[in-house]
Amino acid sequence: MTVRRVMGVETEYGISVPGSPNANPMVLSGDVVTTYAVARGIRPTRASWDYADENPLRDARGFDMGRGSAHPSQLTDEWADDPTMANVVLTNGARLYVDHAHPEYSSPEVTTPRAAITWDRAGEWVMRESVERLASVPPGVNLYKNNTDGKGASYGTHENYLMSRRTPFLEVVKHLMPFFVVRQIMCGAGRVGIGVDSRRNGFQLAQRSDFFECEVGLETTLKRPIINTRDEPHAVADLYRRLHVIIGDANHSDVADLLKLGTTSLVLAMIEDGFLVEDLTVHQPVATLQAISHDPTLTTQLTLADGRTMSGLDLLGIYLERALAYVDQRWGADADSDTREVLHWWQLTLDRLGRDPLEARGEVEWVAKLALLEGYRSRDGLGWGDPRLKAVDIQWSDVRSDRGLANRMRATGRLTRLVDDDDIAAAVEQAPEDTRAWFRGAVLRRYPDDVVAASWDSVIVEVPGQRQLQRIPMLEPLRGTRAQLGALVESSTSMGELLKHLSAPRDPSARTSR
Amino acid sequence: MAGQEQIRRTRQGDGPDDGADLPTPVPAAPAVQSQEIDDLLDEIDGVLESNAEEFVRGFVQKGGQ
Numbered sequence: 001m002t003v004r005r006v007m008g009v010e011t012e013y014g015i016s017v018p019g020s021p022n023a024n025p026m027v028l029s030g031d032v033v034t035t036y037a038v039a040r041g042i043r044p045t046r047a048s049w050d051y052a053d054e055n056p057l058r059d060a061r062g063f064d065m066g067r068g069s070a071h072p073s074q075l076t077d078e079w080a081d082d083p084t085m086a087n088v089v090l091t092n093g094a095r096l097y098v099d100h101a102h103p104e105y106s107s108p109e110v111t112t113p114r115a116a117i118t119w120d121r122a123g124e125w126v127m128r129e130s131v132e133r134l135a136s137v138p139p140g141v142n143l144y145k146n147n148t149d150g151k152g153a154s155y156g157t158h159e160n161y162l163m164s165r166r167t168p169f170l171e172v173v174k175h176l177m178p179f180f181v182v183r184q185i186m187c188g189a190g191r192v193g194i195g196v197d198s199r200r201n202g203f204q205l206a207q208r209s210d211f212f213e214c215e216v217g218l219e220t221t222l223k224r225p226i227i228n229t230r231d232e233p234h235a236v237a238d239l240y241r242r243l244h245v246i247i248g249d250a251n252h253s254d255v256a257d258l259l260k261l262g263t264t265s266l267v268l269a270m271i272e273d274g275f276l277v278e279d280l281t282v283h284q285p286v287a288t289l290q291a292i293s294h295d296p297t298l299t300t301q302l303t304l305a306d307g308r309t310m311s312g313l314d315l316l317g318i319y320l321e322r323a324l325a326y327v328d329q330r331w332g333a334d335a336d337s338d339t340r341e342v343l344h345w346w347q348l349t350l351d352r353l354g355r356d357p358l359e360a361r362g363e364v365e366w367v368a369k370l371a372l373l374e375g376y377r378s379r380d381g382l383g384w385g386d387p388r389l390k391a392v393d394i395q396w397s398d399v400r401s402d403r404g405l406a407n408r409m410r411a412t413g414r415l416t417r418l419v420d421d422d423d424i425a426a427a428v429e430q431a432p433e434d435t436r437a438w439f440r441g442a443v444l445r446r447y448p449d450d451v452v453a454a455s456w457d458s459v460i461v462e463v464p465g466q467r468q469l470q471r472i473p474m475l476e477p478l479r480g481t482r483a484q485l486g487a488l489v490e491s492s493t494s495m496g497e498l499l500k501h502l503s504a505p506r507d508p509s510a511r512t513s514r
Numbered sequence: 515m516a517g518q519e520q521i522r523r524t525r526q527g528d529g530p531d532d533g534a535d536l537p538t539p540v541p542a543a544p545a546v547q548s549q550e551i552d553d554l555l556d557e558i559d560g561v562l563e564s565n566a567e568e569f570v571r572g573f574v575q576k577g578g579q
Contacts, residue, residue, distance in 0.1 A: 012578045012579060014573070014575050015575070016572065016573055016574070016575075018572075019572065020572075021571070021572040021573070021574050025575070025576050099578060099579065100576060100577070100578045100579065101575070101576035101578065102575070102576070102578045144573075148575075149573050149574055149575035150570075150573075151574060151575075152577075153575040153576060153577040153578075154577060154578070155575060155576075155577065155578025155579065156578055156579040158579065220579040221577060221578065221579055222577075371551065372551070372554060372555075372558070374551075375551035375552070375554065375555050376555065379552070379555060386566075387566040387567040387569075387570045387571075388562070388566040390566070390570040391562060391563050391566035391569050391570050392558075392562065394569070394570065394573050395561075395562065395563060395569075402561060403561050405558060405561075408557070408558065408561070409554075412557075414554065
């Protein structure tokens with residue numbers, strides 16, 4: 001495997017009402033979801049979420065956490081009982097819902113980093129449409145694709161990577177931890193303020209880094225770990241693990257977003273393939289993560305467990321060298337275009353950052369943000385504690401195309417674009433064709449009235465004339481593609497007929513699960 | 515709007531935290547970049563929240579995952 005694997009991104013958006021800091025964010029988030037759903041003719045009570053397979057307290061290390069010891073915010077599957085929690089599945093295969101006190105868009109399963117960022121941008125467009133519709137009732141609701149309010153609260157942008165269950169989890173921890181300590185140098189979105197509540201003035205590379213307190217663990221809302229062990233595969237559990245990565249920032253730069261998913265997928269491929277043998281364990285990874293984030297000069301030296309010292313860029317360079325060697329040895333000139341694209345930007349970005357970070361302002365998001373902030377600082381003589389700089393930081397992530405500063409930078413070419421508006425517009429409506437998301441989206445589009453609920457690994461339908469609900473399991477993420485089921489779905493004139501075709505024993509390609 | 519911003523830019527100093535300002539790394543922009551940044555600032559001045567202090571104070575989130 002290369003950069004290609006089943007992956008997806010979940011994004012919780014910051015939410016606020018202009019002039020009303022005390023507005024109830026849960027109710028507002030519900031408004032965001034239902035506004036979009038109603039406008040698109042999706043009835044939240046029908047195409048809702050099937051929680052039967054959710055098991056958020058399972059740990060990749062092999063034990064279940066007792067419910068008694070879990071913090072209430074960890075019990076996501078119990079929300080099925082709360083009618084105020086809006087929750088819908090979209091025709092593009094994504095899930096749009098209220099997570100804690102934020103609207104969240106979970107992208108459909110895709111197989112390449114480029115597709116991941118396309119459907120991630122589609123999520124921004126979904127949120128933007130909702131904001132535009134809500135604006136008709138002043139003061140409206142604003143949404144921000146960022147990860148902190150700068151006052152102590154953080155909310156996540158989580159990546160998900162399907163992995164082989166055979167890879168020992170300790171190998172994943174060993175080789176991924178050093179990478180995650182320094183990945184922010186390429187992928188951080190930049191932040192004004194140091195410390196979870198910005199108690200010191202200044203600028204740092206990443207939105208999330210100050211919110212991490214331990215190395216490995218199950219939690220996502222408190223005592224956040226660099227490596228999250230949530231083991232809820234949404235797939236055949238004996239074969240797959242879904243690696244749930246909680247350390248990344250929400251990205252507006254296409255290159256940063258592509259590198260976040262692409263380089264991580266490539267490092268995982270090397271781990272699965274046993275290609276990484278050198279021990280790059282970082283001494284005191286949590287403290288180092290924060291020291292690196294706090295140093296935009298990129299000169300901070302980190303210490304490896306074996307005593308070597310080097311900069312974060314040096315360590316990223318070692319991973320890049322290994323990745324280049326890996327792809328060259330395994331595929332040579334036959335390496336796929338997605339992998340070559342990721343390696344191209346990885347190399348170019350590290351080169352530019354190494355010469356002068358400012359050279360990477362078109363690709364690396366924190367550099368682009370810092371250049372803008374430095375412009376204000378020098379023109380207007382602002383100290384880092386000035387509210388105008390904090391406002392720029394927040395407004396950077398506004399989802400509106402006119403008010404969102406990153407959106408303006410993308411529109412004017414100041415941030416390099418990798419996906420164009422036509423592709424994003426298509427991804428708002430259509431699911432990826434090469435994963436089970438295609439079947440989920442197709443059924444929702446063709447038979448919206450018959451779908452009672454859906455989840456990542458199932459669709460529950462009600463066939464007119466039948467008393468029992470039918471559950472279609474989809475435990476194989478790469479089954480249910482357009483290539484496998486397109487003709488069958490197209491030729492069925494009703495949900496009942498489609499079900500009949502799906503369960504016909506003679507046609508193995510029509511089965512969506514093993 | 516530019517007038518309001520002029521007033522705020524005279525507000526130097528951020529109180530006792532000033533000393534905590536970190537040295538900034540990216541060197542002063544050379545002339546070529548300076549024009550580019552000036553154009554960007556001119557464009558963005560027009561869309562920035564007009565009352566930055568109130569806007570920042572009002573941006574309060576609940577923790578998430």
